[in-house]
Amino acid sequence: MTINKVLFGLFLSATVLNAQATSTISGTVDMGGKTVGTSCDGQSESQAPVFYLKDGATLKNVVIKSGAAADGVHCAGSCTLSNVSWPDVCEDAATMKGGSGKTMTVSGGSAASADDKVFQHNGLGSTINISGFSTSGTIGKLYRSCGNCSSNTSSGARKVIMNNVTINGTVKVGIAGINSNYGDTATITNLKIKGYKSGSPKVCIEYKGNNTGAEPTEIGEKWNDSYCKVKTSDVTSF
Known part of the structure; x- marks a missing residue:
């Protein structure tokens, strides 16, 4: 249709x-x-x-x-998603498939109860820009660049930009997961997390991704480096 x-x-x-x-x-x-x-x-x-x-x-x-x-x-x-809400995420809330130079803009909206992730990023060389978004209930991750897609390559870095995002619930894994070995980046500013304490939840997690379908290797939470472009001052608790 x-x-x-x-x-x-x-x-x-x-x-x-x-x-x-x-x-x-x-x-x-x-x-x-x-x-x-x-x-x-x-x-x-x-x-x-x-x-x-x-x-x-x-x-x-x-x-x-x-x-x-x-x-x-x-x-x-x-594409643009403006004030789109998911009161109960099924698989993923939204997936970016667009390729090099393309941007998925998420403006406002909310998601709740995501067993795995809210935003899945598959398209090589593209960007997801998230602003004014909020979550509630329990989520696994807010964002993940694909860690084991067969298309993964070091020439197709994915980017996520988050600003003014509010996490009003539990996060099981982390806010953003990226593959630093493929050059992915996460730029995060003005992130508010209910009851946040250092490391709980993890904010930006770097992985060693692959294109074989195997489970990616977690490198760990990183701050203010070439891939995790977020400072501790960018994250506040409420």
Whole structure:
């Protein structure tokens, strides 16, 4: 199913929408606060997304239905997620698939109860820019650049930029995980974490990634180096 400005009116007929297949977004679509979902098969990696955003697409003001969030949102190129919320993440909330020079912009919105991660970053040479976002409940990680994708290469560094993010809940692993051996970087400013104490949770974790599918090797939490561009003063407790 393809959604654009012309078809947007179809989405105003119900408060909660239960689609059977992925909805493809082109252009700018403002859902007006509607709740949309498909299904959820736990942590299955084979799930389709609820929304697939074409290059240049913007999705605004939508709630991804609890218990039907599947693999969330997939971004094929540059895209914008504005005030998109996941009250109960299924597999991942959103995945960046866009390649070199492409950016997924996350402005506002929230996520809760992510067993693994909120944002998955697969596209080589691309950027995820997160601002004004918040989490609640328990999450595994807020962000992870793919640690064992077959496409991983040192010439395809991924970047994440976080500003004004609030973590209002438990983090099992860490805020951001990057592969320093592939040149990935995480730039973090104005991060607020409820009950934060040094090392709990870890803020920026460097890994030695691979392209074999094996479990990446954790190097450890790092501060203010070439890859983890975050200072202790950038993180506050509340």
